[in-house]
Amino acid sequence: MELRGRAWKYGDDIDTDVIIPARYLNTSEPEELAKYCLKDLDEDFVNKMNEGDMIVAAKNFGCGSSREHAPLAIKAAGVSCVIAKSFARIFYRNAINIGLPILESIEAVDGIDTEDEVEVDVESGEIRNLTKGEVYQAEPFPEFMQDIIQVGGLINYVAGKVDK
Amino acid sequence: MGMTMVEKILADHANREEVQAGELINAKLDIVLGNDVTTPVAINEFNKIGVDEVFDKERVVIVPDHFVPNKDINSAEQCKFTREFAAEKELVNYFEIGEMGIEHCLLPEQGLVLPGDTVIGADSHTCTYGALGAFATGVGSTDMAAGMATGEAWFKVPETIKFVYQGELNDWVGGKDLILYTIGDIGVDGALYKAMEFSGEVIENLPMDHRFTMSNMAIEAGGKCGLIKPDQTTIDYVEDRAQRDYKLYQSDEDAEYEQVIEYDVSKIEPQVAFPHLPENTRGISEVGNVGIDQAVIGSCTNGRLDDLRLAAEVLEGKKADDSVRLIIFPGTQEIYKQAMKEGLIEIFIDAGAAVSTPTCGPCLGGHMGVLAAGERAIATTNRNFVGRMGHPESEVYLSNPAVAAASAIKGKIVSPKEVI
Numbered sequence: 001m002e003l004r005g006r007a008w009k010y011g012d013d014i015d016t017d018v019i020i021p022a023r024y025l026n027t028s029e030p031e032e033l034a035k036y037c038l039k040d041l042d043e044d045f046v047n048k049m050n051e052g053d054m055i056v057a058a059k060n061f062g063c064g065s066s067r068e069h070a071p072l073a074i075k076a077a078g079v080s081c082v083i084a085k086s087f088a089r090i091f092y093r094n095a096i097n098i099g100l101p102i103l104e105s106i107e108a109v110d111g112i113d114t115e116d117e118v119e120v121d122v123e124s125g126e127i128r129n130l131t132k133g134e135v136y137q138a139e140p141f142p143e144f145m146q147d148i149i150q151v152g153g154l155i156n157y158v159a160g161k162v163d164k
Numbered sequence: 165m166g167m168t169m170v171e172k173i174l175a176d177h178a179n180r181e182e183v184q185a186g187e188l189i190n191a192k193l194d195i196v197l198g199n200d201v202t203t204p205v206a207i208n209e210f211n212k213i214g215v216d217e218v219f220d221k222e223r224v225v226i227v228p229d230h231f232v233p234n235k236d237i238n239s240a241e242q243c244k245f246t247r248e249f250a251a252e253k254e255l256v257n258y259f260e261i262g263e264m265g266i267e268h269c270l271l272p273e274q275g276l277v278l279p280g281d282t283v284i285g286a287d288s289h290t291c292t293y294g295a296l297g298a299f300a301t302g303v304g305s306t307d308m309a310a311g312m313a314t315g316e317a318w319f320k321v322p323e324t325i326k327f328v329y330q331g332e333l334n335d336w337v338g339g340k341d342l343i344l345y346t347i348g349d350i351g352v353d354g355a356l357y358k359a360m361e362f363s364g365e366v367i368e369n370l371p372m373d374h375r376f377t378m379s380n381m382a383i384e385a386g387g388k389c390g391l392i393k394p395d396q397t398t399i400d401y402v403e404d405r406a407q408r409d410y411k412l413y414q415s416d417e418d419a420e421y422e423q424v425i426e427y428d429v430s431k432i433e434p435q436v437a438f439p440h441l442p443e444n445t446r447g448i449s450e451v452g453n454v455g456i457d458q459a460v461i462g463s464c465t466n467g468r469l470d471d472l473r474l475a476a477e478v479l480e481g482k483k484a485d486d487s488v489r490l491i492i493f494p495g496t497q498e499i500y501k502q503a504m505k506e507g508l509i510e511i512f513i514d515a516g517a518a519v520s521t522p523t524c525g526p527c528l529g530g531h532m533g534v535l536a537a538g539e540r541a542i543a544t545t546n547r548n549f550v551g552r553m554g555h556p557e558s559e560v561y562l563s564n565p566a567v568a569a570a571s572a573i574k575g576k577i578v579s580p581k582e583v584i
Contacts, residue, residue, distance in 0.1 A: 013352055013353070013441060015547075015549045015550075017528075017547070017549040017550065017551055017552050018549065018550050018551065018556075021529070021551055021556075022528040022529050022530050022552075023529060023530070023534075025201050025230070025231075025530075026231060026235070026236060026238035026239045026242060027238050027242075028204045028205045028208070028242070040550055040551040040556040041550070059353055060352060060353040060356065060386065063352055063353065063386065064288065064383075064547060064549060065287075065288050065528075066202065066285075066286055066287055066288040066290075066302040066303060066304050067201065067202065067304070068202065068205055068286075068304035068305040068306060069201075069205070071304075072205070086353065086356060088353070088356070088386060089356065089357050089386065089388055090288055090302050090303060090304060090383075093303060093304065093307065094303075094304035094305075094306065094307075097304060097306035097307060098304075098306055142188065144188050144318070153306065154306050154307065154310050155209050155212050155213055155306060155309060155310065156212075158213055158310045158313060158314060159212065159213045159214055161314075162213060162214070162215055162313060162314060
């Protein structure tokens with residue numbers, strides 16, 4: 001899977017409350033959630049980003065709540081992937097489960113600036129900064145998680161295994 | 165090589181002799197939990213799997229607790245959707261208003277979670293049950309859906325960091341202060357992807373309610389779970405509640421830890437976490453002059469009976485400052501009733517508090533205590549992120565119930581010593 005878009009860069013410990021504030025959790029419609037994506041961090045985010053753009057952040061992205069509304073809002077807003085130095089555990093798991101590509105790479109985050117044009121190969125973990133002409137490497141997912149991603153998320157993976 | 169507690173519990177649930185940190189395994193689940201925010205998403209995913217029934221009608225637990233009693237029409241629709249699913253699937257443990265409590269106070273109280281269990285909950289504070297010696301971890305709605313369908317979940321077996329607490333606790337220092345101090349020390353990603361094991365003589369002497377508070381906030385350090393070795397205190401808590409067998413696990417002497425961190429608790433004073441991260445902790449003597457508009461006592465972190473008793477000890481015969489809105493919400497109906505019997509509720513109301521039915525509302529800025537721009541709250545809850553309790557320009561300070569109560573009286577953050 002090849003992804004391409006501009007980067008929007010943020011700092012450490014971007015928590016689920018700023019990704020999708022609790023006051024919007026009285027719905028689970030992805031399109032509705034998408035309107036408020038990153039609202040309490042960057043009021044303007046959903047207006048200035050384009051389909052395919054990427055979120056780049058430092059350590060512990062997605063810390064806090066288990067709300068799957070957080071990766072759902074990001075995905076429904078049209079963000080193609082999130083690149084961070086590290087992810088909070090539940091967010092990491094949720095992103096894989098719903099099929100939102102995420103990549104961990106310290107060098108990519110250090111190298112990429114806001115509005116850089118970036119290309120990502122999800123399978124190999126290669127991240128190319130087209131603006132700066134640099135290439136970074138993220139650790140590819142373990143095989144088991146690649147299987148989940150390949151079938152389009154955990155539900156499809158499980159549906160293939162249960163007796164109906 | 166010996167195994168840690170978490171390795172032993174997961175090995176048994178994966179039907180294996182042994183597992184090692186780093187392995188990906190499939191484990192059987194004893195309980196799958198959801199609330200009114202996370203369950204609707206899980207139901208939609210569950211329906212895509214193509215099974216008609218949940219894996220076990222007694223082991224899927226649903227507690228609408230976040231936006232109830234419903235704060236608006238959308239919340240009511242979410243709860244209705246959840247309620248109808250529970251009825252259709254004939255779930256035994258669906259808790260309606262009037263009997264429900266805040267999920268992480270309610271499940272242990274009802275004996276639904278027991279030592280040695282493996283539990284996933286679509287709520288990050290599911291790690292609370294580690295205090296009983298269970299492996300319990302927060303997941304999202306899709307995991308909840310898969311868990312409801314199959315009774316299994318995949319896990320990466322975590323490495324364990326062992327925390328050892330020694331020494332004599334100072335006055336007004338309890339489980340909340342120990343965990344805030346720990347998070348302040350290692351940071352909000354200090355235990356990322358790892359199990360935290362709380363041990364030492366201080367933990368062995370710690371009452372159950374304080375243990376729940378510590379395990380509850382393991383997620384605030386990034387932890388996958390926060391485990392405490394079950395002992396006589398645990399057995400005393402569960403023996404009259406348990407309706408099925410349970411198993412006590414403990415780490416082997418020669419278990420391999422990723423790290424061992426030791427604390428002398430005699431150096432720890434009541435802690436306050438400053439905005440906007442739970443790691444921004446300071447001792448109460450270093451807080452300075454921080455005025456508050458609201459004090460909130462309750463939540464899955466500190467809404468248990470011992471917490472209310474502490475707050476009442478400070479508030480008895482006194483009044484919250486005119487500038488402070490004091491909100492107290494017991495964790496469950498049982499806790500509420502017991503607090504009434506002990507006269508705590510009367511103390512709270514006489515102190516000027518609004519006492520609420522159990523709800524997660526105030527903790528996450530949902531309802532029943534939302535902050536305006538520029539306002540400050542001290543809260544016994546678990547998070548002080550930007551906008552956590554309302555307006556993105558409001559501030560939340562975290563503390564134990566005694567500090568929150570004393571601060572309500574003074575109108576600024578102070579030690580209980582200043583009012584007693």
